[in-house]
Amino acid sequence: MENYSPYMTFAKEEWAKLRFNTPMTLTESEIQELQGVNEELSMDEVSNIYLPLTRLINLYITGSQQLHSITDTFFGKNTNKVPFIIGVAGSVAVGKSTTARIIKALLSRWPNHPKVEIITTDGYLYPNATLEKKGLMNRKGFPESYNTRALVDCLIKLKSGAKEVKVPVYSHLYYDIIPNYYETIEQPDIVIVEGINVLQTPRPAKGNLPSVFVSDFFDLSIYVDASENDLLRWYVNRFKKLRSTAFANPKSYFNRYANLSDEEAVKTATSIWNNINSVNLERNIEPTKNRADIILRKEEDHVITTIKLRKI
Template identity: 70%
Template structure:
């Protein structure tokens, strides 16, 4: 454990972090882990044991403390109020492994002793539909802050944190590369909600200066940023693109079907161009600057395994 005087974080090496698992049981099998990992990730049992079990233990302790605070508040007011879900934000670049982190955490938290109901919502569903993006000249900026319907996302989170028993989130299809019309994910009385997306720690542009700024992260009880060297993330993106070229892109209904017949060399060039022209710019301008707003920073090495964890001091 490294705690520098002038840093807001305590930094744990992989080895030091792994020791904080204590007696937290591993409740996932190797086959279940394989189903949860990204298509170009090889997530081992040891990775789950060393990184995700201590993280789950910490989250459970935070959630328990939050529940105790809710009970104390009810006692102060002399009335019983509806408990609202504990909301965890997971941020990071395209291709860094946010989705895998979120799915692993969801599965482990669901298997906690009190078996909470854990929902995972991705902010992809709050992208504007392609026809709106095309109309406003934003298709080349898909994933940038301006391509999201932040007002709708804020409304969803407001309703969630207000204790609504059922809230709905739009659904996005990576196959069609678009919002699926009239299709929603229903979130019904969850105990924990994980909000995963590249934009969750970004601050919106407030056009009306007379209104107070409301950030997506204002609704989080805890936030996690998945981090890695940019050159590694780029390679993971290119590798994933080449895998998709031979799998999802070959489907007749795929938006990217035009890339299915590319050679390996051509696919690598196209993926690199997309990275440099879109994803790298978004990472540098809008995602990387939000890293130090997170409560926990999970730093990954070249082979996708986590090298260290930073935990914000309390």
């Protein structure tokens, strides 16, 4: 029986050919700066995976701009251009932030949309004081720990063509929202919204009215995928590396972990994964994978080996 799927699947060798003549605009040193704590990002992967990906995204954006022009023609007037919004989802430790940074760096060098911004959903976590009051500190990262309404309001403003949108900032050092501090986004061409929760669907609104999803505002969505065994290993390795870097800062929320032995670090990180991240992955994150337009599948060495593209 024929295997029906809403996706076209490409091995990395097939996908690499779709780069065509797209020029490499990043240097080796720039790529090294973009990679995560526990990742080794090669020039080959950027060339073979991310250049074809950003070429495709650029074509989508061009199509969106043409549609905007057609709409202006229909109304007989110029309307405000709104940003093309890309969602990047996936588990803790899968490398979403690196993916978002590479896409931003490459897209920002295309001539027709130089202004690219990243919004991380960490900024829309409730403050620790609120989470503690609600008994949610051990469920940080679960859907209920986010102020989704505020994130939706931000996306509404962006898609309404607002001149300025203020975005709250999260500190990984303090493991908390920075009070009364915001970054201002001013009329970007592209916005990348990165976070574990961006493809999740909220509970039905009161009165059974339709809920508004964060993903309703996306023009394109990407899910970064990997097996849980690999995710756990990457999480533990990252935790071990952070002992001598971020955790070593006396102001760090996780400073108490800085002097753990390797054995203690593995035990602690594995416990955190099993009790929090694994549960969130199984219940809330992985079920959203097939809502994405593009799925990037990573294997044990953090290299993307398969790309799935939703059929149009």
